Amino acid sequence: MRIKEHPILKFEHGKKVKFYYNGTELEGYEGETIAAALHAAGIRTMRESIHLHRPRGLFCNIGNCSSCLMVVDGMPNVRVCVEKLREGMRVETQRGKGELK
């Protein structure tokens, strides 16, 4: 959910782009973080915990904690809270530790 009105802030966005979350087409703004675009679409689960496969989402949102690692364009362990959204990106829930191909 995006904030429409704010007493202090005005949010400026890049151009609208399409991206894919686990294959589903979504819209976001170029240059915003992937996590922001997913939250705007109501998606808050980013990965599974390694051992117990519990759902995990954002925790720090500034690139510190690694709670939000996802697979982006085939690359695992991307911190989506700081990675910027681009047209056509393929973002997937990360399961396990991820492998570099």
Add this chain to the structure above:
Amino acid sequence: MRYTEICIIGGGPAGLTAALKAAGLGAEVTLVDRNDYLGGQLIKQTHRFFGSKQQRASERGINIARELSAAVLNNDKIKVLTEATVLGYYEDGVVAVEQHDKFIKIKPQKLIVATGGAEKTLAFPNNDLPGIYGAGAVQTLVNVNGVKPGKKVLMVGAGNIGVIVSYQLIQAGVEVAAIIEAAPTIGAYWVHASKVVRAGVPIYTSHTIKRAWGDQELEGATVVKLDENWQPIAGTEIDFDVDVICLSVGLSPLTELLWQAGCKMAYVPELCGHVPLRNENLETSIPGIYVAGDVGGIEEASAAMMEGALAGLNAAKSLGYHAPDFAEQRAGVLKELEGLRSGPVGEKIRSGLAKVVL
């Protein structure tokens, strides 16, 4: 290898002020930050600051960030590397940096570490469910990204961050069900606390979170009252159907680089974790390595800016730079810091700092 007189790690309030002060004396500075912007966590602080004029009181954090960043970017003496993550500090004094998938080595004569802090979490069942965030994370989401974290929030912690973020959530159109605080008293300044109470948010002191629940995401939480020994009182449970919990239970200093450099460290609860020992000039046990801001103990942005000023001035002075009003500038900064840490509010920080003097 890149050579520089002073390398500053971290472009938040402490690092930016350090850069401006050091460059002001004539030193050549390289400022490194992992983000693609400068300002650190100031960029999400929409509230007005307290303190004196020199600490930019009554200005909003976002405007302070804008002004300091512009001043740094327009200063010929300061070279800025953004999207640049410091990976390590080597024993020969080399700072290893990754920028745009490239490995860069920087060899500074003096180093100022201003890496800030990280949010703490809290132990309770299901504390890992999506929907449970650090309060600062939600502040970033709402004030920087312009996106809501969910519909209804339970804030854990009634210190300044918890109370201020609660108010900012309301400003963004998000419902705050309650603020709970394990301590018997509210830690935040009264002016902030009374604002959220006026907005209709109850603050439950002596309450903690017992457990959260939810299938794939957070659906609610049970809160319980604590007795004077901080033990839960059976039968006092309250359920909240919230889809967001914000944890505002403190920060800890981000000191990895200082450990790596071999700085003498001490665990000081009042400063929120392991912190470096330092002298009056904010120089650590390793000559030439200075600290400024939350990395040396969690305080507030106003104190971080003053520490940055002090570290910047002293690092430049140690390289032989001078200004006719140096003593005056330094004394002014020390006086501001003393003011910020005075009175009952500053008691914790004063007792913490007394334990880390070299």
